[in-house]
Amino acid sequence: MYTVASVEQRESSRSAGGPYTTSTLQQDASRKLGYSVKRAMVLAQQLYEGVSLGPDTPVGLITYMRTDSLHVAEGALKQSKDVITREFGAQYALEKPRHFKTRSKGAQEAHEAIRPTDLARTPDRMKRFLNKDQLRLYTLIWQRTLASQMAPAKFENTRLDVSADGYTLRANGRRVTFDGFLRVYQEGTDEPEKEVAPLPAVVEGEELKLLGLETAQHFTQPPPRFNEASLVKTLEEHGIGRPSTYAPTISTLIDRHYVRREQRALVPEDVGFTVVDFLTEHFPDIVDLGFTARMELDLDRVASGEVEWAPVVRDFFVPFEALVKEKTASVKKSDVTEEATDKICPKCGRPVIIKLGRYGRFYSCTGFVKGKKGQPTPPGGCDYSAPLEGEEQGPEIIEGEVCPDCGKPLAKKRGRFGPFIGCTGYPDCKYIKKTQQKTGVTCPLCGQGELVRRRGRGRSIFYGCERYPECTFTARELPAKAEEAVPAGADPAA
Numbered sequence: 197m198y199t200v201a202s203v204e205q206r207e208s209s210r211s212a213g214g215p216y217t218t219s220t221l222q223q224d225a226s227r228k229l230g231y232s233v234k235r236a237m238v239l240a241q242q243l244y245e246g247v248s249l250g251p252d253t254p255v256g257l258i259t260y261m262r263t264d265s266l267h268v269a270e271g272a273l274k275q276s277k278d279v280i281t282r283e284f285g286a287q288y289a290l291e292k293p294r295h296f297k298t299r300s301k302g303a304q305e306a307h308e309a310i311r312p313t314d315l316a317r318t319p320d321r322m323k324r325f326l327n328k329d330q331l332r333l334y335t336l337i338w339q340r341t342l343a344s345q346m347a348p349a350k351f352e353n354t355r356l357d358v359s360a361d362g363y364t365l366r367a368n369g370r371r372v373t374f375d376g377f378l379r380v381y382q383e384g385t386d387e388p389e390k391e392v393a394p395l396p397a398v399v400e401g402e403e404l405k406l407l408g409l410e411t412a413q414h415f416t417q418p419p420p421r422f423n424e425a426s427l428v429k430t431l432e433e434h435g436i437g438r439p440s441t442y443a444p445t446i447s448t449l450i451d452r453h454y455v456r457r458e459q460r461a462l463v464p465e466d467v468g469f470t471v472v473d474f475l476t477e478h479f480p481d482i483v484d485l486g487f488t489a490r491m492e493l494d495l496d497r498v499a500s501g502e503v504e505w506a507p508v509v510r511d512f513f514v515p516f517e518a519l520v521k522e523k524t525a526s527v528k529k530s531d532v533t534e535e536a537t538d539k540i541c542p543k544c545g546r547p548v549i550i551k552l553g554r555y556g557r558f559y560s561c562t563g564f565v566k567g568k569k570g571q572p573t574p575p576g577g578c579d580y581s582a583p584l585e586g587e588e589q590g591p592e593i594i595e596g597e598v599c600p601d602c603g604k605p606l607a608k609k610r611g612r613f614g615p616f617i618g619c620t621g622y623p624d625c626k627y628i629k630k631t632q633q634k635t636g637v638t639c640p641l642c643g644q645g646e647l648v649r650r651r652g653r654g655r656s657i658f659y660g661c662e663r664y665p666e667c668t669f670t671a672r673e674l675p676a677k678a679e680e681a682v683p684a685g686a687d688p689a690a
Contacts, residue, residue, distance in 0.1 A: 212377040214296035215309035218439030226425035227384035263307035266296035339381040349376035369395030435489035641669035
């Protein structure tokens with residue numbers, strides 16, 4: 197028999213978090229919008245530098261986007277109350293502005309938090325002036341700023357105990373009685389909390405009918421891999437870096453193939469493991485978790501005039517320089533990138549070792565010598581190499597796509613310059629499909645095409661409009677404004 201043993205109800209409330217800092221904006225843009233940290237900062241830069249709202253000079257739509265301060269100007273706090281009252285009703289506004297205390301050590305309080313420069317510019321009003329991605333990020337900033345000054349959300353929490361043949365079963369439920377700031381914004385998390393649904397109305401002593409039982413077994417799970425949002429959060433928690441360094445730090449990890457993106461997770465590559473092992477063994481003090489944070493504090497003391505900069509730099513650089521010279525002389529590249537095996541080369545009989553290449557580890561003959569392009573292997577050399585066991589990956593056939601030259605299927609392959617799509621008839625057919633690696637950034641020159649990643653002379657990377665030759669915009673880095681363009685006809689790799 198199942199009987200209601202007790203029913204307890206209590207009221208609770210939850211207030212909104214503070215306005216955005218660089219870290220929290222990057223985290224939310226990743227969780228809610230799916231933007232990389234770098235992409236979020238490019239868009240924020242565009243909103244900060246200004247957007248044309250008519251014939252007048254472009255207007256900056258948000259405050260400075262590299263900040264760790266939660267301070268908001270009093271004028272903006274007063275305006276937020278007026279906008280909240282007008283847009284949602286007086287019950288959603290606070291009687292007095294809510295101020296937030298910055299917890300970050302060494303925060304630059306001269307800066308404000310990230311907020312719209314004019315809260316009266318609602319996302320609906322800005323829709324016709326912004327592209328899709330700019331509008332999504334601006335909407336997020338506008339919502340978070342308003343939510344930070346809105347009334348708390350209120351809930352009715354219910355705890356229900358059910359007596360079941362000598363056992364006590366407990367259920368918890370929650371019902372929103374006033375949505376408050378949730379009317380505008382709900383904070384994203386890396387691990388969304390399980391939704392707590394409201395419970396049906398019952399009274400103590402009421403008999404219940406069993407409709408069914410569900411059993412589930414849970415096992416201990418390893419910690420989830422970092423994504424860009426959780427990595428930024430961890431860097432901030434440990435005091436590593438500053439608002440301006442989070443995006444380039446993550447870009448460096450990806451560009452150097454230390455990690456790769458799989459969906460949203462950052463997955464370590466063999467190169468990353470090797471670099472970490474090397475640094476941990478030979479430079480333990482430098483890669484210590486607290487080193488960067490301590491250095492940041494020392495530099496803050498220099499900035500505040502507490503200590504002279506020269507001793508701080510000398511104390512670090514002199515022993516570091518000596519250590520680098522010593523390791524340069526004593527550690528060979530082969531000690532780090534090669535590993536002996538008991539295998540014998542099937543082609544020439546020499547020993548086989550494991551080497552580390554750009555795209556991971558592989559077997560290679562110790563006599564490996566590669567001939568020049570289009571020429572055979574030099575006499576006495578060997579061209580044997582093979583993937584490690586379990587890592588053999590044949591070309592991934594692309595269903596429905598065939599080579600326009602020979603009619604054989606096309607496949608996804610990987611070469612020395614990265615992934616590409618080529619013919620499965622290679623080497624008889626050397627067709628390679630031209631692909632464009634899009635960036636999601638609208639061309640600032642024509643406003644129609646999207647910037648794509650390209651290679652210039654010497655394999656250098658640059659960005660150009662996909663509408664080329666109709667639009668000749670090029671830039672060495674993803675730009676925020678058309679003024680960063682390389683003039684038409686100039687060498688982008690220069």
